[in-house]
Amino acid sequence: MTVTLEFLGTGGAHSEDLGSSSAKICLPNHQSMLIDFGPDTFFAVKERKLQFDAIFLTHAHLDHVGGLERLFFNIAFKEQRSIKLFIPVGLVTRLHQIFGSAGSQVAEGGMNFWDSFQLIPVSDAFYFGGYRFNVFPVRHHFPGEAFGLALPGCFVYTGDTRPIPEQLVAHAGRGELIFHDATTATNPAHSALNDLKREYALHNVLERLILYHFDSAAERQFAEGQGWRTARLGVIYQFGYNQGFAGSAESTDEQKAAEELSANVH
Numbered sequence: 001m002t003v004t005l006e007f008l009g010t011g012g013a014h015s016e017d018l019g020s021s022s023a024k025i026c027l028p029n030h031q032s033m034l035i036d037f038g039p040d041t042f043f044a045v046k047e048r049k050l051q052f053d054a055i056f057l058t059h060a061h062l063d064h065v066g067g068l069e070r071l072f073f074n075i076a077f078k079e080q081r082s083i084k085l086f087i088p089v090g091l092v093t094r095l096h097q098i099f100g101s102a103g104s105q106v107a108e109g110g111m112n113f114w115d116s117f118q119l120i121p122v123s124d125a126f127y128f129g130g131y132r133f134n135v136f137p138v139r140h141h142f143p144g145e146a147f148g149l150a151l152p153g154c155f156v157y158t159g160d161t162r163p164i165p166e167q168l169v170a171h172a173g174r175g176e177l178i179f180h181d182a183t184t185a186t187n188p189a190h191s192a193l194n195d196l197k198r199e200y201a202l203h204n205v206l207e208r209l210i211l212y213h214f215d216s217a218a219e220r221q222f223a224e225g226q227g228w229r230t231a232r233l234g235v236i237y238q239f240g241y242n243q244g245f246a247g248s249a250e251s252t253d254e255q256k257a258a259e260e261l262s263a264n265v266h
């Protein structure tokens, strides 16, 4: 009985080699939810023939939602099913402006963007597959525009953000693994490595960070060279009873991390 999380892409908006940042969460009852759906996510899902029941969107930047139009066409003309779309309530208007407000979604008419999705606006928390997920605001561009996701006792996924020590105090107090935005150069939108080191130095946080959203594989490698742990494709993080690691290759370190985490998460 485990919850798992696996990345489908780990890059930022400028990345050409890491794919759009997105992750798939699988619950013990086999229901699954993606976090974000950027331009590359559609192809990652397709290539691996992944099934999923829902998507949670962290924010409306196109590197996180840009694959939704292609998904709409796929659902509308091929799959003809409906996918749950959990969206922080303040972002609904923005997403409707981007995807839903065209005069007609298809030239022949008769179809709405939202026909293919079950829109579920969320504020502080929502239920999916019998689990309660927490949603919290992060620091990324204008206030109220970006959100993180937490499954208590398992993980925190920050989405794009500057450091958020106050939110990690609130949501990462039970040994959760923390998937965190990172970049190498200090900037106003994301978390530079030195920012992370400074902001989280006093908390039991640094050793639980798994960094993603780098601009390139070279940038990620630079971070790894400094001792940071980073997200990689093919690694499956497991949480819950019988916790362990079922990832691929490179993963002595990750396995160790999962084993360490298993001491804290039940």
Ligand SMILES: [Zn+2]
Pocket (backbone or CB within 6 Å): 012, 013, 061, 063, 064, 160, 213
């Ligand atoms: Zn981004």
Ligand SMILES: [Zn+2]
Pocket (backbone or CB within 6 Å): 059, 061, 140, 160
């Ligand atoms: Zn962003």
